[in-house]
Structures are given as C-alpha cells and as structure tokens.
Amino acid sequence: MKKGQRTKQALLRIAYSLFISRGYENTSVDDIIEEAGIAKGTYYYHFESKEQTLEEVIGMMIDQEAEAARQVLSSGAPVPQKIVGIIASLRPRQEEQPIEGALMRPENALMHAKIKRRLVETVVPLLSEVVEEGIAQGIFSCDNIPERVRMLLVISSEIFDEGQFTQRDVEVFIDITEKLLGAQPGTMDFVRALIH
Amino acid sequence: MKKGQRTKQALLRIAYSLFISRGYENTSVDDIIEEAGIAKGTYYYHFESKEQTLEEVIGMMIDQEAEAARQVLSSGAPVPQKIVGIIASLRPRQEEQPIEGALMRPENALMHAKIKRRLVETVVPLLSEVVEEGIAQGIFSCDNIPERVRMLLVISSEIFDEGQFTQRDVEVFIDITEKLLGAQPGTMDFVRALIH
Amino acid sequence: MKKGQRTKQALLRIAYSLFISRGYENTSVDDIIEEAGIAKGTYYYHFESKEQTLEEVIGMMIDQEAEAARQVLSSGAPVPQKIVGIIASLRPRQEEQPIEGALMRPENALMHAKIKRRLVETVVPLLSEVVEEGIAQGIFSCDNIPERVRMLLVISSEIFDEGQFTQRDVEVFIDITEKLLGAQPGTMDFVRALIH
Amino acid sequence: MKKGQRTKQALLRIAYSLFISRGYENTSVDDIIEEAGIAKGTYYYHFESKEQTLEEVIGMMIDQEAEAARQVLSSGAPVPQKIVGIIASLRPRQEEQPIEGALMRPENALMHAKIKRRLVETVVPLLSEVVEEGIAQGIFSCDNIPERVRMLLVISSEIFDEGQFTQRDVEVFIDITEKLLGAQPGTMDFVRALIH
DNA sequence: GATGAATGAGTATTCATTCAT
DNA sequence: GATGAATGAATACTCATTCAT
Numbered sequence: 085m086k087k088g089q090r091t092k093q094a095l096l097r098i099a100y101s102l103f104i105s106r107g108y109e110n111t112s113v114d115d116i117i118e119e120a121g122i123a124k125g126t127y128y129y130h131f132e133s134k135e136q137t138l139e140e141v142i143g144m145m146i147d148q149e150a151e152a153a154r155q156v157l158s159s160g161a162p163v164p165q166k167i168v169g170i171i172a173s174l175r176p177r178q179e180e181q182p183i184e185g186a187l188m189r190p191e192n193a194l195m196h197a198k199i200k201r202r203l204v205e206t207v208v209p210l211l212s213e214v215v216e217e218g219i220a221q222g223i224f225s226c227d228n229i230p231e232r233v234r235m236l237l238v239i240s241s242e243i244f245d246e247g248q249f250t251q252r253d254v255e256v257f258i259d260i261t262e263k264l265l266g267a268q269p270g271t272m273d274f275v276r277a278l279i280h
Numbered sequence: 281m282k283k284g285q286r287t288k289q290a291l292l293r294i295a296y297s298l299f300i301s302r303g304y305e306n307t308s309v310d311d312i313i314e315e316a317g318i319a320k321g322t323y324y325y326h327f328e329s330k331e332q333t334l335e336e337v338i339g340m341m342i343d344q345e346a347e348a349a350r351q352v353l354s355s356g357a358p359v360p361q362k363i364v365g366i367i368a369s370l371r372p373r374q375e376e377q378p379i380e381g382a383l384m385r386p387e388n389a390l391m392h393a394k395i396k397r398r399l400v401e402t403v404v405p406l407l408s409e410v411v412e413e414g415i416a417q418g419i420f421s422c423d424n425i426p427e428r429v430r431m432l433l434v435i436s437s438e439i440f441d442e443g444q445f446t447q448r449d450v451e452v453f454i455d456i457t458e459k460l461l462g463a464q465p466g467t468m469d470f471v472r473a474l475i476h
Numbered sequence: 477m478k479k480g481q482r483t484k485q486a487l488l489r490i491a492y493s494l495f496i497s498r499g500y501e502n503t504s505v506d507d508i509i510e511e512a513g514i515a516k517g518t519y520y521y522h523f524e525s526k527e528q529t530l531e532e533v534i535g536m537m538i539d540q541e542a543e544a545a546r547q548v549l550s551s552g553a554p555v556p557q558k559i560v561g562i563i564a565s566l567r568p569r570q571e572e573q574p575i576e577g578a579l580m581r582p583e584n585a586l587m588h589a590k591i592k593r594r595l596v597e598t599v600v601p602l603l604s605e606v607v608e609e610g611i612a613q614g615i616f617s618c619d620n621i622p623e624r625v626r627m628l629l630v631i632s633s634e635i636f637d638e639g640q641f642t643q644r645d646v647e648v649f650i651d652i653t654e655k656l657l658g659a660q661p662g663t664m665d666f667v668r669a670l671i672h
Numbered sequence: 673m674k675k676g677q678r679t680k681q682a683l684l685r686i687a688y689s690l691f692i693s694r695g696y697e698n699t700s701v702d703d704i705i706e707e708a709g710i711a712k713g714t715y716y717y718h719f720e721s722k723e724q725t726l727e728e729v730i731g732m733m734i735d736q737e738a739e740a741a742r743q744v745l746s747s748g749a750p751v752p753q754k755i756v757g758i759i760a761s762l763r764p765r766q767e768e769q770p771i772e773g774a775l776m777r778p779e780n781a782l783m784h785a786k787i788k789r790r791l792v793e794t795v796v797p798l799l800s801e802v803v804e805e806g807i808a809q810g811i812f813s814c815d816n817i818p819e820r821v822r823m824l825l826v827i828s829s830e831i832f833d834e835g836q837f838t839q840r841d842v843e844v845f846i847d848i849t850e851k852l853l854g855a856q857p858g859t860m861d862f863v864r865a866l867i868h
Numbered sequence: 869g870a871t872g873a874a875t876g877a878g879t880a881t882t883c884a885t886t887c888a889t
Numbered sequence: 890g891a892t893g894a895a896t897g898a899a900t901a902c903t904c905a906t907t908c909a910t
Contacts, residue, residue, distance in 0.1 A: 679890090703892080706897065710892090711892045711893055712892075712893060712894090713890095713891060713893065714890080714891050714892070717890065717891065717892095790891045
C-alpha cells in the first residue's frame, strides 16, 4: 500500500470514529484534520467534500460488514446459526464503536439511515441465499424470500441495534423469525443461549 | 383561540411544511419567517429556539395521528380492521404532505427518527389495547403484546412509509401480521382489497 | 434617514474606498467589516454578497456622476463648455479618490470595466442632448450623434483617466472633438486654458 | 525546438485558451494541469507562478499580433489599406478564440487591460510608421502622430472588439479616421466593402 | 405583541505553492 | 525532466440568537 493510500485509510478511520461519536453534522472538517494531524489541503486532496467522505466511510463499513457476513455464509455452520450469525455480524466493529448504540442517537440519524439503506441492499441477497439453503434442507418453508428477509433485518435492527432489549424482545424475535421463515417451533431456540 | 395562538398554529404548520419539504437542517429560521411573513423577533417571541420548534412540530403531528388512531379505536369496526385502520392513520396528513415519502429522504432522517420514536411510544399502548380486545374475542392469541405490536409498527413503517411497495410486500405483511398476533389464516385477507 | 440606511450608506462608502485603493478582488469582506467596525452578520444583513456590494458601489458612483453631469446640463453655460464640463464631471469625487489614477491600476480592471460600461450607458444620452442643442444653435454639425458621443467619451477616458496626459494629447483631443462634432476650428480652444 | 520547449508551448496555448474562456482568476492551476494532462510539479517546473504564466501568455499573444501587423506593414498594399489591415490583425487568432468577444467579458477585464496596454505600446510605433508613409505620399496630413494613432486604436477597439457594431458605427469610424489623419473624404470608403 | 438591525462564532471549500522522490 | 502528496493561509458566506425600540 502506498503512502497516500495509508493516509487516506487513516483519514477514513478517523472520520468514521468522529462521525459516530459526535454525529456527522456535528463533526467539522477542522475536527477531522486536527484529530488526524494533517493540513486542510491534505484533507481536500483526498476527499472531494465532507459529504463524499461520509459516503466513503459508509462504503468502508458496508464492505467490512459484508465481508463478515460472507465469512459466516461460507462457514460450515447449520443454517439457522448462519442466519443469526449474519445478523449478528452487522454491528460496527468493536474497537471502532466508541459507545454502544451511538449510531442510534438522534445526531446520527442521517448516517444511520444511509447505512441502513445500503446494508439492506447488500445483505438481503446474502441472507436470501441462506434461506434458500434452509428450504432445500427442509428446515424452512416460505415464499417471497427477499421480502421476508428484509423484514427480518428490520426487526433485528429494531430489537438489537440500541443494545437495550429485554428477554421478552428475544422471545418475540425467536417466534417471529421461525414463523417468518416457516420453521418448526424450536428451530431458533438456540438464540436464547447466545444472549446471556 | 386567541390571536397569538392562531399565529403560533400557523407558524407551526409552516415550519412543519418546510421541515418536511427541505429537511430540518436545511430550513433556516429566515426561511420560516419569510414564508410566514413575520419578523425575526416575532418568531422568537413564539419559540424558544429552532430546536424547540421542531419538538413542537413533532408534538403537533403526533397529537394529530394519535387523535386519528383514537377515533379508529372507538369506532365500531371489527378488531382486525381497527388494527389496520390505526396503522393506516399514522401517515402525515394529506394537505401537509407535499411529496409522498418525503419523510424518508435522507435530509429528513433526524425528523423521521424523532417522529418514529415518539410515535411508537404513543401508538403501542393504543394498538395493544386493540390486540387485547382481539384476544378477548378469540380472534388473536399471543403473549408479549407490546413487543409484538412494536414489531408490527416497524414492519408497517418499513413497507408502507415510502409509498413504494409491491404485491409481494403486501402478502408478506398479511402473513406476518396474522402469525405475529396468532390469528387464523385469512383473518387479514381484507387488506388485499384495501390496496387496489 | 433611518439608522439602518445610515449604516448601509457608510458601508457603501467604505467598500468603495477599499475597492478603489486595493482592488475589488484584493479586498476581503473581512477587510470591509474591520474598517467599518461591524460584525460579519451585519454586512450580510445589508448585502446579499460581495459581488452585489460591488454593483451597489458602482451604482452609487454612477448616480453621483450622472447627477453632476445633469447639473452641468441644466447650467446656463455655452454648449461647448457644457460638453467639456460633463466630461470633466465623470471623475470619481476628490475626497473619495485616494490615489489619482487608482482606477486604472490592473487590480481595478474589473471595477473599471464595469463602471465604464454603465457610465457610457448613462452619459451618452445626456451628452447627445447637448450635442443636439449645439446643432440647433449652429455650433455643431453632424449625424450619428450617439455613436460620436460614445467615441468622444472613450477618447476622453483614454486621455484623462490616468491623469498622465501631455500637451500634445490635449491638442489632439481639441482637434478630434471639433471634427467629431463638426464644429468650427477654435470652438474648443478654451479647453487649453482649463488645463494649466 | 526541444521537447521541453514543445511542452511549454502547449502549456501556454492551453493556459491561454482557459484564461480566455473562463477568465484568469477563474482558472486554477489545477484546471490547467488537468487540461494539459501533466502533474502539478511539471507545471511549476515550467512556470514560476500563475501570474508569470499570464505574463507569458500575453507576451505570446502580443508577439503573434505584432508579427501579423508587421506582415501587413511590409506588404505592398496602399497605405489606407495597411492601416485598416493592421487594426484588423489585432484580434486573437481564430482557432484559439473560443467565443467572439470573450475578452470583453467582465471576468477577463484584468487580462484585457494588460493586453491592451502592451498592445498599444507595441502597435503605436508600427502604425505611426504607416501614417508617416501616408504623409510622405500626400494621403494624410497631421501632426502629433503617435497620439492620433493611439486614439485610432482606442476607437477601433471600442467599436470592433465586442463584435457587435452597427453600420452607423462603421460610418463614424470611417469619418473619424479620415479626419484624425487629415485624409481626403472618401479615402477610407473601402472599409465599408470589407464589412459585408 | 411585534419589529428588524446587529451579532459573531462557525463552516466548507479553494488554491497557489513546495519539495522529497 | 517529471511527479503528486502535502501545505495552510485565505475566503465568502450562514444562521441561530439577542435586544433596544
């Protein structure tokens, strides 16, 4: 990797971290360059605009999460575990996530909305593939797979993204997932064990 | 209603309409006062700050939608129809909604997130009440009612808010609603007729 | 005159003086507000943009010069004197002209070009009127009056604007003016006396 | 011509074309190097600064126009035709002039002013020579030749540079040229035929 | 109740220039 | 001869908010 590319990667990581912790709108270009220890001109040498920086940051996140999802996909895990594994992989990576649930704060609404949109686009095909696999194995039974998968993503996001969910939320998640995909009751029981 | 109150109501409506059409962040106080034909001072006579204006605008919307939901609640309609009626009532009112799906645009992410949060708080108890009514009538059968109702709202929002849904989306909505509430298959079939 | 108007007039005068002495492009808005002792916001309360400030400054100058020209026009002076008087009136006013010939410096090219264009538009009709008067009195004899008057203005500007003209320049000016307007030789001799 | 010189000539032509079409101030060094397909460093290898580039561009133009004027001068044409031929040669060369009258646009005021100044310096001696020739031949009769020639240039520029002149302008040009140089009426009549 | 002139910290972006490779 | 990453001072403009009248 060349020098310029390293600088840009570093910038992206710094921008990401600031956007998450302060919100995109509350992070100024000055904040980013100060944190990165570079000059204004260097920032604009690498990015067209602040908005384009956001797009690149989001692209980087999506790539990471899609990569993690693809690893789960190609693992030898049972289909239900793959489903849950992919959903679980869709959280910003640990070290870079300053505060749990930061993305859900109102000042991150814009970023969150953009990420969610692109995440759905990216992950629905992957998850659909796993569901097909489950149907082939006789574990699931349903039609309109992409639509159902999208609903599954939305529900998961609602329940787990903020990091504040109850045991009752988990019960509903298990029930709804089984019914959404046409699985036998109990298929998703293993989820309970994953959480505490 | 006194004159001052009328001015304030008008201001709220104008602010609402601008926030929706341009986004909260892209609407300046100058935009609002120009549209309203009042002076800067007058605006700050009525509102503490721009942010508080947003809160009041949202409060106004929530009140309207809750009122609409309550009317459905107290109507004599059958329980499944009430459920759908309440969900359908949760759309910004006609005249004031310049463009279908405007609230879903990225520049409205903040407003949308705030509205969604308060809407869930407000509507979950109402919908839960209807579900209880359905259970008492033997139409529904489920536990963890508020959690399920919240999922129902999230799903509905995802499917219908943008105004861009397919027949397959509707089928999934019907299926998931029946299963989420433990209703007999076919209970929600009437939804199909509502949408063309 | 109201307070706001006074502020704006003062701003215009300050902007004018800075534009002339440093050039439009080399005068920053910060320079203007510092010189005026007002806040950035106050500047933008009065002016849409820096460019519009320039337009207003030019408008103010043109108005002043046109007013001076009109006074000469309505004076009882003989027609040839009126012609020269109007041309002489088209110089920026003394107190406000920091340096003789400042407008001709390269950094003022933009401003100078804009002023010249508008000045020609404004003054050609006035001067044409005087020439018509001269024709009626049998002093001048020519056709295509506006075109000739425009040439007269261009020539005067070239000779006198920089403040660096020779006796030979004056001789050529006298000769060309007489011939351009179809006057008897000697009609413009009085010009020699005006200069030294 | 060596390679480096060729590169520099190409750069000058590109800079010229951009300066003319966008204005000097609105053309960035980035614009130039992008158009030329070279790196920043290469630009600064060839030019000291952007301003010096402008000076060289102007120098190149002046050289071209002076060369064209000199060719007319040494042609065997009759003196009045030489005069007009030289004036006509003072237009930016065809292929490089994107839009007729571009140099007259406000954003080109600086460049135009610089060119005009140097053009007058360069061309007045050449034209004066032709006028002397005309006097020797008894075609013209006047004193203060350089001053008169300068006026002739200014008038020509005013009338023809923008490319928007009327038949009346041409009549005034013919009349004034004859009188300025002390030529017999009709001497310049051939000009009419040159323009349509 | 209402006005509107004044505020000033904040913001993204531009751009000529440098220099190590 | 040529590159391109890095610089940083400069700049125009925004906008929520205040307050004397």
